[in-house]
Amino acid sequence: MSASSRRAFLKGALGGAGGLAAAAASLTPLARTGAAADLTLEKLLQPHYLRLTQEELARVLARIEAEVRERHGVRAEVSDHKALPGVEFAFALDVDQCVGCRRCVHACAVENNSSRAPEIQYIRVLELPEGSLDLEEGDHHYAPESLPRAGRTYLPIQCQQCANPPCVGACPVGATWQEPDGVTVIDYDWCIGCRLCMAACPYWARRFNFAPPAVPSSALHPRMDYLTNRPRSAGVVEKCHFCLHRTRAGLQPACVEACPNGARKFGNVLDPDGELAWILARKSVFVLKPELGTLPRFYYYAGAERARAAAAPPRLDGE
C-alpha cells in the first residue's frame, strides 16, 4: 500500500467515522426524553380496533389498565361499550337557555381525561350579537364580569356527529369512523396524526395532542373506554364522542349533567317517546352550515317564546 493511498484511506475512514458520530449525535433528543423507550413491539403490531379479536381486545384493555396504574397509580377500569341496537344518538341545544358559563367545557375535560396543560377542550362557546349566527362575528374569548351579557347569544359548538362526516372520508388510514349509533369515534392507537380530518372538519371539532397530554393523577377519571376517555398519547387527534362510555350505559353525557340551565338535551332520536323526538317534532330546529350537506346530529333551537314571536328566522352562517 502506497503512502498516498494509505492517507486517502485514513482520510476516508476518519470522514466516515466523523459523519457517523455526527449522525448519532443528531439523534440524542430521542434518547434523552425516553420517547423511543415507550415503543414496544406489541404496540407497533397492534391491529386496527375493528379488526381486534375478542382475546386481542381483552389484552389491549388490560395493557392500558396496567399503563394507567404504572403512570398514575390509579386503578382504572377500561371497558369497551358497544353500540346498542335501535339507538341513534342526537343532541339538541336550546340557544335561549345557554348563558355561556362554560361549565360544560370544563366538565367535559374532567370526564374525558383531556390534557389540562396544554388544555384541550372539545366544546367551544361563541358569544354572538343577539340574533346573529354569523360565526365570524363570534367572540371566542369573552370574559365579562357576569354572564349572560344582555344583547348576546351564546352558541356552544362541539363535534356535530354528522351523518355524512367529511372527516371520516378524509382519514387516509381509517382511524376514524361512524359507529352504528351514529357517533364518529377515533382509534387513538391507529391514528397517524396527519391531521387531514382536522382540515376536513367544517365545525373545528377536532383537537390534536401537540405535546404529551398532561392530566394530574388525582384528577384522573378511572372509568374509561377504549374509544373515548382513556389516556391519549402525543401526536393523535381526539374530539367529542357524546360520552359513549356513559351514554351507552344509560347515563347522560357530562356536558348535559353540568349545564345549570338545562339547555342541553341528549337522547336516542329513534325513540318515539323520547325528548329528542319531541323537540324535533315541535321546535324549529336548525343545524350549522346546512349547505355543506354534512347532516349534523346536533340540533340547535330557540326554546323561548320570544324567539318564536320574533319575525326573522335565524340567520345561518353565510360561508
Next chain:
Amino acid sequence: MMRDTLRFLGRAFVLSFAGGGRYRAWMFALTAAALLGVNACARQWALGLATTGLSDQVTWGIYIAGFALAVGTACAAALLALPLFFRRGSDLLDLALLGAALAVSCVLAAAGFVIADTGRPDRVLHLLVELPGHVLALGVFLLLILHVWGSLVYCAYLRRRPGRALYLPFALLAVLGAFCAQSAASFLYVGLGGRAFWEEPLGAPRFVAAACAAAPAVLLLTLLAGGLPSAAGAARERALRLVRALLAAALWADLLLCAGALLLEFLGRAAPRSSTAYLYFGLDGRAALAPWIWSALALKALAAVVLCSRVAARPRVLALACGAGLAGVLLEEAFGRITPAFVPSPLGEVVEYAPTLNEALVCLGVLAGGLLAYSILVRITAAVSAGRLTRDLPPVVSCEKSGGPS
C-alpha cells in the same frame, strides 16, 4: 454481468464522495444541513408537534406545503424532461436524465415531508396497510424513473447503445404516472369541504404552473453550475434555451392565473372570501402572510420579465433570475397555498401561523436530503456521459472542474 453491475455501483458510490473542492464543500454543507434537520426532527419526535408553529386552528404549515411542492416538482420534472427521450437522435438526452434525477429526489423529499408532518411517525406503516394501492403506485412511479435513468446511465457506462425498448415504454409509463400524480396533487385539497379558500377554480392550475416552474428552475441552476459538463457547446446552449423557455412560460402562466384569481376574488365577488382577504391584505389587523405572498409575487414577476429580456443572456443574470423565480415559487407554496385556508378557522377565529426555528430546520434537512440525492445522481450522470466513468477506465476523480448545483 452481475459483477459489472456491482462494480458500477461501487464506483458510483466512491464517485459520489470524491470530487473537486467545490463539490466537496457543497456536499459537506448539504450533509451538515441534513443532520441539523435530523436533529430537529428528533427533537420534534421527542417533544411532539408543539415544537412547530402549528395549532388546532392552523393544522398544516410548511411541511404539507413542502410535501405538495415536492410531489408537484417530481411530476413536473418527469412530464417536462422524460418526453425528450421520445425524439430519436436528440442531443438533449442528458437533460432528460437530469430531469429523471430531479424527479427521483423530489419523491424522496416528499416522503421526508410526510414523515416529518405526522404526529406518530412510528405508525406511518399504517398507510401501507390501509392504502396499499397508493403506496405501491408511488413506489412503482419511483422505480420506473429510476429504471429509465439507471438503464441509460449503465449503458453509457458499458459504452453500449441502449435499445429503445429498454427504456422507452417505461419512460412513457412514467410520464403517464406523472400526469396522474400531478392531477391528484393539484386537487388534493379541493375535496376538503368547509374550507372556502380551497374551493378555488384556479387553484389546481396555479399549483401545476408553479410546479412546472420549480422543476426547470432547478435544472437551469444545475446546468449553470456546470452540473453537466458533457453537454458542451451547441448542445449546452440548446439545453439552456429549452429550460429557460420552459421556466419563463411556466412563470408567465402562473402570474396570469394569479392575476385572474385576484380579479375574480376582489372584483368578481360581492365580497372576497375571508381567507383570501387575509392572505393578501390581512384580517382584523393581522396580516402575517401578506409580506410573504407579495414578495413571492414580486420575485416571480421579476424573474418572468428578466427571463424574457436580453440581459438574461449573461449567465450570472440568468442564474439570479432563476433563483428569484424559484424563491418566489417556494415562498408562495410555503405560505400562500395551504396555511391561508385555516385562517380564519371554520368557527371564525383568526389564529396566525409562523413556522418555528425547529420546523424550519426540519424543512431545511428534508430539502438538503433531497438535494444530496439529486447531487449524487447528477454527478454520476455527468461522469458517465462525459466518459469519465466507464467499465474500462478507472474513475478520474481528483482534479476535474465540476460541481453540483449551487
